[in-house]
Amino acid sequence: KGESAGVHPIYRLDRNTTGLVLVAKSSKVQHDLSKSHDQIYREYVALASGVFPEKEGTVEAPIGRKDGSIIEWTVRPEGKPARTDYRVLQQMEDFALLRLHLHTGRTHQIRVHMGYIGHPLPGDFLYNPDSPARITRQALHSCSLDFCHPVTGEPLHFESPMPEDMNQLIETEGFQA
Numbered sequence: 400k401g402e403s404a405g406v407h408p409i410y411r412l413d414r415n416t417t418g419l420v421l422v423a424k425s426s427k428v429q430h431d432l433s434k435s436h437d438q439i440y441r442e443y444v445a446l447a448s449g450v451f452p453e454k455e456g457t458v459e460a461p462i463g464r465k466d467g468s469i470i471e472w473t474v475r476p477e478g479k480p481a482r483t484d485y486r487v488l489q490q491m492e493d494f495a496l497l498r499l500h501l502h503t504g505r506t507h508q509i510r511v512h513m514g515y516i517g518h519p520l521p522g523d524f525l526y527n528p529d530s531p532a533r534i535t536r537q538a539l540h541s542c543s544l545d546f547c548h549p550v551t552g553e554p555l556h557f558e559s560p561m562p563e564d565m566n567q568l569i570e571t572e573g574f575q576a
Contacts, residue, residue: 402424404424404425405424405425405426406422407422407423407424407425407426407428407429408420408421408422408423408429409421409422409423409429409432409433409439410439410441410504412541413506413507413510413537413539415536415537416536416537416539416540416541417539417540417541417559417562418443418540418541418542418559418562419441419541419542419543419544419557419558419559420541421439421544421546423549428549428550431549432546432549437502438546438547439544439545439546440500440543440544440545440546441500441501441541441543441544441545442498442499442500442541442542442543442544443498443499443500443501443509443539443540443541443542444488444496444497444498444499444539444540444542444561444565445496445497445499445509445513445520445537445538445539445540446494446495446496446497446520446521446534446538446565446568446569447494447495447497447513447518447519447520447521447538448493448494448518448519448520448521448527448530449493449494449495449517449518450490450492450493450495451487451490451495451497451518453487454486454487455484455485455486455487456484456485456516457482457483457484457485458481458482458483458485458512458513458515458516459480459481459482459483460474460478460481460512460515461474461475461476461477461478461479461480461481462474462475462478462479462481462505462506462507462508462511462512463475463477463478463479470525471507471525471526472505472506472507472511473511473515474511474512474515478505479503479505480503481503481505481508481511481512482501482502482503483499483500483501483502483508483509483512484499484500484502485497485498485499485500485513486498486499494521495518496569498542507525507526509539510523510525510526510537510539511526514526514527520537520538520539521533521534521537521538521568522534522535522536522537522538523536523537523538523539533568533571534564534565534568535564536564538564538565538568540559540561540562540565541559542558542559542560542561543556543557543558543559544556544557544558545557
């Protein structure tokens with residue numbers, strides 16, 4: 400539209416995670432959207448290692464900084480509350496394609512929670528350093544975003560298709576998304 404506007408992020412994605420982010424054009428809207436963060440519905444797709452015995456579940460485990468690290472986070476009793484819902488879209492021999500919903504927005508939340516339940520993400524060399532080099536980043540993508548426009552109140556929905564590198568990994572591993 401040719402408008403001059405600042406960049407005011409509402410949340411961010413981990414480095415090497417692809418997909419949708421929400422950015423406001425003014426600090427006032429950023430403040431308003433940040434106050435209603437629980438009304439922003441975000442979903443992700445991810446590939447996770449292993450076989451999931453249950454087709455869906457919830458990980459509710461507090462997350463805090465890992466002792467001695469300025470980068471890594473971990474599940475710890477004194478951490479901040481964190482809740483992640485997951486649903487298995489497709490299971491194969493060694494991996495599952497998941498759809499995930501965040502109820503909270505902790506740093507590295509999906510990556511930490513999936514590792515915590517024994518299903519780390521392939522390509523996540525911070526939390527899954529022994530991951531075979533099948534993909535050059537964590538297999539995590541922000542695919543869906545729903546919220547109400549902060550001025551008009553209109554419900555908004557955005558989707559982003561799965562990136563090519565994740566599609567290639569899925570095809571290589573023998574199942575289709």
